[in-house]
Amino acid sequence: MTLAPEAPIPASSLIGTAPPSPAGPIDAAEAARYPVPPMVELPRVLQTLRFNQRQIDFVFGGRRRLGETFRFAGIVDGDPVITSHPDHVQSLFTAKPEQAPSLTGESPLRPIVGPNSVLTAIGPRHMRQRKLLLPSFHGEAIAKYMEMIADAADREIDKWPVGETIALAPRMQAITLDVIMSGIFGIEGKPERGTPEHALRRAVRGLVEASTWKTAQLAELMNIGRDEPVGITKYALGFLDRPTYQVIAERRQASDLEERRDILSLLLQARTEEGEALSDQELRDELLTLVLAGHETTANSLSWTWERLVRTPDAHDRLRDAVRGGDDAESAKVVEQTIQEAMRSRPVIPIIGRRVKLPWRLGDYAVPADTPVTMSILLLHHREDVYPDPFAFRPERWEGNKPGTYTWIPFGGGIRRCLGAALAMAEMRVVLETMARRLDITYETPEPERAVHRNVTMIPSGGATVRIVSKRA
Ligand code: HEM
Numbered sequence: 001m002t003l004a005p006e007a008p009i010p011a012s013s014l015i016g017t018a019p020p021s022p023a024g025p026i027d028a029a030e031a032a033r034y035p036v037p038p039m040v041e042l043p044r045v046l047q048t049l050r051f052n053q054r055q056i057d058f059v060f061g062g063r064r065r066l067g068e069t070f071r072f073a074g075i076v077d078g079d080p081v082i083t084s085h086p087d088h089v090q091s092l093f094t095a096k097p098e099q100a101p102s103l104t105g106e107s108p109l110r111p112i113v114g115p116n117s118v119l120t121a122i123g124p125r126h127m128r129q130r131k132l133l134l135p136s137f138h139g140e141a142i143a144k145y146m147e148m149i150a151d152a153a154d155r156e157i158d159k160w161p162v163g164e165t166i167a168l169a170p171r172m173q174a175i176t177l178d179v180i181m182s183g184i185f186g187i188e189g190k191p192e193r194g195t196p197e198h199a200l201r202r203a204v205r206g207l208v209e210a211s212t213w214k215t216a217q218l219a220e221l222m223n224i225g226r227d228e229p230v231g232i233t234k235y236a237l238g239f240l241d242r243p244t245y246q247v248i249a250e251r252r253q254a255s256d257l258e259e260r261r262d263i264l265s266l267l268l269q270a271r272t273e274e275g276e277a278l279s280d281q282e283l284r285d286e287l288l289t290l291v292l293a294g295h296e297t298t299a300n301s302l303s304w305t306w307e308r309l310v311r312t313p314d315a316h317d318r319l320r321d322a323v324r325g326g327d328d329a330e331s332a333k334v335v336e337q338t339i340q341e342a343m344r345s346r347p348v349i350p351i352i353g354r355r356v357k358l359p360w361r362l363g364d365y366a367v368p369a370d371t372p373v374t375m376s377i378l379l380l381h382h383r384e385d386v387y388p389d390p391f392a393f394r395p396e397r398w399e400g401n402k403p404g405t406y407t408w409i410p411f412g413g414g415i416r417r418c419l420g421a422a423l424a425m426a427e428m429r430v431v432l433e434t435m436a437r438r439l440d441i442t443y444e445t446p447e448p449e450r451a452v453h454r455n456v457t458m459i460p461s462g463g464a465t466v467r468i469v470s471k472r473a
Helices: 044-054 055-065 088-093 125-136 137-142 146-158 168-185 196-210 214-223 229-254 263-269 282-307 312-322 328-345 421-438
Strands: 022-027 069-071 082-084 165-167 351-353 360-362 365-367 372-376 439-444 451-454 457-460 464-470
Touching: 022 229, 044 055, 055 069, 055 328, 055 360, 055 451, 082 312, 125 263, 125 282, 125 372, 146 168, 146 229, 165 229, 168 196, 168 282, 196 214, 196 229, 196 282, 229 263, 229 282, 229 351, 263 282, 282 312, 282 328, 282 421, 282 457, 312 328, 312 421, 328 421, 372 457
Parallel strands: 082 372
Antiparallel strands: 022 360, 069 082, 165 464, 351 372, 360 365, 439 464, 451 457
16 A cells, blocks of 8 residues: 545645543453454454554554554564554553553564663663663754764765665665764764774674565564574674674773763763663663664655655755755754654654553553553554645645644654654754755656565665755755
């Protein structure tokens, strides 16, 4: 299925509200009064396969046949529920941590980043890791990266051939990798061959590339439910772990540690409330989490933005005019609206989940304790009542409208909201503005690129293939 536009409606009525649907923890007696959500009627194996390989067809089909809340047979224990109502989302985002822990604790990433990283830990351990990392991701901390991001974008754009067809995704990844290496590890530019920094950069690139291979996806399935990696994953991680530990050891000895602003240096100096420092293993787990969570997501979000822009001339012209018009406030506004709309219509992480620890009401239904409840970001972002004309790419729908906490959730929400959201937004603003200012870009084929699923992300099937028509210095 493609996410195709429907007949356009006026910009003034492009954001609406959903009718109320009560949700939240209830006692068992009350839960017994409501039915469980309807189940997708397909053999279990087929459901799991469809969900993993063709999630768009699967969730839109489920919603069409069964409504906004339904169950399916997934790879996590219990039959997961999929919901796309903002009130249900709110109940999960505002629940106490012990009532609805994140499903990332059960994700295939767990053996790779370890059970104690901020992504996979749950409960008090998660809050501790999150508190340690938060200061590195505040607006102020991010502001100092802006210049570095602009340099990385300019350097990359300088290399792009005019008149030729290129896939943007790998080029966006080159930029976001530079930003990650600099912001997280404090490694600027291309490190010298033979140094641990050089080996680390190569290993990160290799790991991200290898994650697209079919064998890697199989290996990932083998690792589900484990704390330690096995097989090929274990072998591959060795290439990454060796230079990571070397870089950590070097940095511990650095005489300028206190002046350094990269996240590794900040974490080396960080202490928990009990006054404890992070161990090397904890540092490695946290750093790898940030690399994996932040590098491809941002690159693919940018790729999707261009995949949409080149196929939506009105939006593309509006962006170019604003960026080149000389009015900084107008430019910043339109860049922001364009990113918000791209993340609405193509959320790179299309689904997130929690495991409810109490019976939970979800509108007309209720589920028993221990049920995995997932929120389809994709379905929520395509609700007709919240986003009229949902399949159209219309950045102007954000004119005078702020994204809603429970209706625009590309970064998730609550105590698990993406830690890198401010960094990702900063990267996207700078890169999008620089590209719109310096480049005239068009599509290679007018058909929209399909969404394909890689690990937990949704990426454009052609890597956002475009042709660079002209380039400014
Ligand atoms: C466009 C880019 C990005 C998108 C769309 C994105 C999206 C998300 C989503 C949906 C979650 C799960 C939230 C939930 O379950 O409620 C998440 C978590 C997380 N993200 Fe991002 N992310 C992006 C970039 C980044 C960057 C740049 C970093 C860091 C360098 C990062 C670090 C994290 C971390 C550490 C978590 C786990 C937070 C926790 O569990 O407390 N992300 N992200």
